[in-house]
Amino acid sequence: MNNRLDVINVAEGIDVIDSGYYSRDFAAIYLLRQNNKVAIIETGTNYSIPAIESALIKYGLSFSDVSYVIPTHVHLDHAGGAGELMRRCVNARLVVHPRGARHLIDPSKLTAGAMAVYGEKKFKEYYGEIIPIDVARVIEAADNFVLDFQGRELKFIDTPGHARHHFCVWDKSTKSMFTGDTFGISYRDLDHQGDIYILPSTSPVQFDPEALIQSINRIMEFKPERVCLTHFSAIKPDTKVVNQLIESVRFVSDLAIKHADKDDAESFIYKDMMNYFLKGLNEIGFRNNKFAEDRLSLDVQINTQGLIYWHKNS
C-alpha cells in the first residue's frame, strides 16, 4: 500500500490520486468536486480507501459528502473497492454500466474469476474481500444517460472494445472524458519532453478490436480537451496520439493472428508487442528501455493473454 498522497488537479474540480494498486502511479482514481459534493470515478481496490479518505480530508470533506461512486467497468483495479467504498459513503449511489451492475450487486462471479487467475493468496493480497452492494443504491447508466451532479452534467457513453461492461464519462463543463481502459494506457514517467506514448489495453476476456476503434472514434466526436486515463492520469488527445493508439490496436491484433497457432504463441506475441512499444517510445525520444520494459511488463503480459483469448474465441 502507498503512504504517499499526491493530489493532482487536472481541471476545474477534478483531482487525480494514485490508488496504490500494483505499483506507483499505475491505476488512478478521480475525484470530482462540485458545491462541496463529490463524485468518485474509479475506486481502485479496498486498499485504496485510506488514500481516498486523505484526499477528501484535504478539501475539508468526508465520505458522507460523496454523492456518486462511478467505476468505468467492473475489472477489479477499477471497481474492486466499490463495495467497501459504498459501505463508507452512506449517502452515495453507485453508477455502473448495465452489463456490470449484477457483478457488483453479487460479486461472487467476479471473485471466482479473479481467484482462478491469481490464486487465493495473491487475490487476497491484491484485492481483499469484494463487498456486495445493495441493489437499491445502484443506478444503471445505459448509453447517453445523463446525470445531474449538483448542476454539473455528466454523460455516460457505452464504449465496448476493452470490455462490454465499459462506459466512459463525459464532463461537459470541463470537456473532459473519463476513459477507463478504452482510450488505452500511457504513463507519465514514460513521457519525453512533452511527447507521450500510448498503447492499447487488450485484457481478457472481451477484447474486440473493431469495437474498440469505434469507441475511440466516438470519444473523439466529443472533441475532448483532455482524456482522463485510469492508467495513468490526464492527457491531451491530439491527432498524433489518437492515430498512434488506433495503429497500435491494429498492430497487436495482427500479432495475435500471426502467432496464435504457434506452440509458444504467448512468448512470440509478448516479445513482438514489447519490441513494438519500445520502438515507439524510442521514436518520441524515450530511450531507457530497461525502465520502460519493467514499467510495461504487466500490461504486455495481460494484453498477450487477452489477444490469445480473443483469437481463440472470435
Ligand SMILES: [Zn+2]
Ligand atoms: Zn479493464
